[in-house]
Amino acid sequence: MSRRPGKLRLGLSLQHAGYHAAAWRLPEVPRHANLDWQYYLRSAQAAERGKFDMIFFADGVAVRENLDDREVLARTPSVVNLEPLTLLSALATHTRHIGLVGTASTTYNEPYHIARKFASLDHISGGRAAWNLVTSWSLGEARNFGRDTPLDYDSRYARAREFARVVHGLWNSWEDDAFVEDKQSGLFFDPDKLHVLGHQGEHFSVQGPLNLSRTPQGRPLICQAGKSPAGQEIAAESADFVFTADHSIEDGQAYYREVKGRLAQHGRHPGQLLILPGVVPIVGRSEQEAQDKFGRLQELIDPKIGLSLLALLGDLSAYPLDGPLPPIHDYGEMASVARLIEQRARKDNLSIRQLYQAIAASRGHRTLVGSAEQVADDLQAWFEAEAADGFNIAAPYLPGAVDDFVDLVIPELQRRELFRREYEGTTLRQNLGLDYPEHPRSTPTHADH
């Protein structure tokens, strides 16, 4: 494998009626769309038609918005969602190539459950499962799992790091060819190829083995999305790709270098961790058509929702909507995201209204509004500047924005030889150009990968 993939990698982020906060209000989005697996299937199949590497579902284990502010809450479509593992499993059997990335938290969960469910999805999908490893920072989540307050940052990440190690260990409970299933002799598996984990750590004691075979990808892939130093460390140690957010090529390059630079100390090379910044594309046959599509969405943003999207910066309701962002004194638990949002306002001199409109469209990612050529130019520039190995495309509304990207931008990227015309392999790992992980204890005479 080359140390840097020759073509860019593309994930597609699907959620609610789309990534844009007002997407559900578009007339073409059916009511209750976010409870309908077939609504997401249309986008998944469009992504597969466009040769995307993977689809991705974000998730939390709570209504994370403020329950006491019912007026805002009642205007928030993200309060209910299908659970990613069950949804991805349904989508797996109606797609053939697309990778399936689901979010699950390490904070209020157990490694055995996560190892098992993602391994099961990897078997069901024939090697297309990936786990987006997150920690749970919200008060709402804490209160659903017996706590009055969230775990602090250090505790969350210490737990997450050990959690990932245990999951890795469980996924290696069996060697690839352990299951001989010899009907004649009655031997179901070769007992020398079973490895009992016996993990005893600070946060977890997990004996193993996992009651599921090693998976088609060797193990499911792991994605990490935290930008903080501890998040980067988990990514460098355990992840195969990261979803990130940067607003300038320079920031993207700096992050790219920093994360890739952490790999060597874990015995890994730069090609083993792909950096995929998020972008929210609104594409038209012309720039004007794209701007019109964007304007239609922006007009649908309720001001109450707008202010709630800036809640990471504190309560701004006392300030005029068309005035500037006041100084921020407390960045709270999600400081890295809050600082990104603030930077954005300062850089472009945005009013509070302009800031929340920008956030509603992209929620921390870059919004790209333009023609296919303009969007492709931007992606190409980031890719060639080594600010990205590819992108996580957050579709602003479903399935229309997915179709637009597939019909307009993908052919342009293909013309530029930046993106595949056919899938290279049958697993997500193969399509991403990542090496198959040999079992750490496999005996050379039997290893045949």
Add this chain to the structure above:
Amino acid sequence: MSRRPGKLRLGLSLQHAGYHAAAWRLPEVPRHANLDWQYYLRSAQAAERGKFDMIFFADGVAVRENLDDREVLARTPSVVNLEPLTLLSALATHTRHIGLVGTASTTYNEPYHIARKFASLDHISGGRAAWNLVTSWSLGEARNFGRDTPLDYDSRYARAREFARVVHGLWNSWEDDAFVEDKQSGLFFDPDKLHVLGHQGEHFSVQGPLNLSRTPQGRPLICQAGKSPAGQEIAAESADFVFTADHSIEDGQAYYREVKGRLAQHGRHPGQLLILPGVVPIVGRSEQEAQDKFGRLQELIDPKIGLSLLALLGDLSAYPLDGPLPPIHDYGEMASVARLIEQRARKDNLSIRQLYQAIAASRGHRTLVGSAEQVADDLQAWFEAEAADGFNIAAPYLPGAVDDFVDLVIPELQRRELFRREYEGTTLRQNLGLDYPEHPRSTPTHADH
């Protein structure tokens, strides 16, 4: 609804290559069948063709067999299995009528996760999800979740009972018609129809709400399989049906009366909890054909596996295989099951070998070997004697034994007017003849069910 269903209810238990311990050794079973969702789909579709009410997957969160006895372990096909929620979600989208019953333990899990995943499956399947509520008794499971020993019986069941209450509460986080999704006004849901649980109990503190709407069945159904008094109490309080095991009509009647008798104190009537004993049918076009099929399976049982199936009775390896079962002094944690196994040996004067052959075929359930008429006679007798509302059919091998039951026994039951010819409704709840659960806090003017 009548207080007793007029027709019997049928579940189909699917696991490994079949319920019989040697099923995987049959020449027609493909290797790695138990990792192939399409292998199970063939049985699910056959069950649907036969108008079964539901399919069921048992599960545990460990390799529960003795890890130190590698010789037995290596001959045990149940060591690896797909995880039920992901598997059922895949099957849901390729079936239209069949109910989907998955097992999940209350012992090493959190109510929020279970409420969410089964609610998600209920949405994905259009109202066909059911949760088989179990507790985890095994050492293997304890050791995968940070414990040196299993939780004791009382603690497991106290936790399970509160767990079920919390899950019920979370499923009622939203009224049926809470999500107005008014695009014009921007109101996504009616805030008066959100109910925050705020549970504070001995084992759990769970704020809620669930981040998923009320489901097509009002809530997923609940199954309970414990025969012990605490298990019966959970069933009487929370379950919609029970999977049980009795070996004579008289025992079945006694159990039936006992469990149904517990319902009134929870404000429920006898028709609200269905009793479904397990049976393992081996059906032929004649009794002889059935016996031949049975013999072919029994011959494939490895003696090492045979003795391991009797492990609940202690270590029997020092006793002659063709001699009688020695006296049992310690019935261990699963005493109710162990006693059933022992009773069986004593009643029919079985040798150890005969006992393990009988157990391998049925594992605690009754094996019915015979023609369609003979099998139907037995089921009819139990049903009419009020020893059962229906049956959980454990298919001894897949998919052949499912096809046999569907092609031979189902038409015979239909001829006798004991079983449906068409599905009555679109949800599992409707097919089972169970009432829709009105939301406990719904306002009458809006309740439209």
